[in-house]
Amino acid sequence: MAFLLAVMSGIEHMKKLVLVIFLVLLACAEKHPPQPAIAQGATVLILGDSLSYGTGAKPEEAYPELLEKATGWHIVNAGIPGDTTSGGLQRLPNLLEEHQPKLLLIELGGNDLLRQVPTKQVEENLKSIIAQAKTQGVQIALVAIPEISPLMAAVGNLSDHPLYARVAEETKVPLITDIFSDVLSRHDLKADQIHPNAQGYVEVAKTMQEALKALGFVQAP
Template identity: 60%
Template sequence: MKNFIYLLLIFILVSCSIEKYPAIPKGATVVILGDSLSYGTGASEGEDYPNLLAKTTGWQIINAGIPGNTSADGLERLPRLLTAHRPKLLVVALGGNDFLQRLPSSETTANLKAILEQAKTQGITAVLVAVPELSPLKAAVGSLSDHPLYKKIAEETATPLVKNVFSEVLSDNSLKADQVHPNASGYGVVSGQMFEALKKLGFAG
């Protein structure tokens, strides 16, 4: 009985530790600021995860993913996107190209923090999506993990973090079109896991 109560208390504490955010209503505008992973490289038109997520949530999702974009490119594009769309939610999924180009992590961190700060100053809620750390060895054995800078940024900026989605998908060869992009099935998994993460945070119903 004591063990049961102990386990119950742990479950309650873990459940309470997930902060809940106001729900984003159906029809609301959501911007996903990203690179080729958001654009949908590796799959056919309409099979990208922002399009799939829009169907699940009922949100009007603007896919602002541009292949090759770095965090600096995303930061440069952000003001126009926020002005044009005034989203209820900004999903930030950048950094992969920074890692591929071996840019200093300090620059990536500064750019991502600036993106999140811009959204905050305009009263727009932002979510950060973690991207895998560049590791050919881990990729070869199917055990990619999120780059640690995302957890640190999320903690330092009090930003909700979507973890392990791309790391898990890109660790599975059956879900990849190439070494750094999911295929159509992979984007389906990304969309599903993204929805579940946003649901736990309270954004999606």
């Protein structure tokens, strides 16, 4: 009898465990539902700074160039060295009108953090960028940038600034995490303290493609 009760108790425990796992998976699915795929040949706009421009490598080695070859998209690299979220906000209307992209990748904020722009202002600028794109019916993904930490950079342990998670949650847009934090944590993948080298951009493009595929933007072969 004791053995039977133990078995029954174990079964009930397993049922509860399965239910918990199911609820967690359901919550994750609701948080990150699959996005409509972007067809090959469609225009994708990358609004960024020197990380998108490709500083630290040759122009053809920048991750937007590599991502274009891997996805078949027509990628417009609107990365400008030194640009900030306020600069991106000012540039965006003309870029949207000129290129009419299906997808906007936002890679901005690093220069704001370097210049110690208040975090609240950075968040508001990013939310305004997202709101502008949404009014044009453009799909959006936000790319997280590492916190500025010379100590963490020195020991190879950078992490994304939490402001990106907050903005993504508030605006309900997909967030691509850990790409630049991981690459810039490795000395062999850096051209300097804040830019990848050619091999680093290869890793950025590869991981970016995987993240976009997981979100549903990249069509499965």
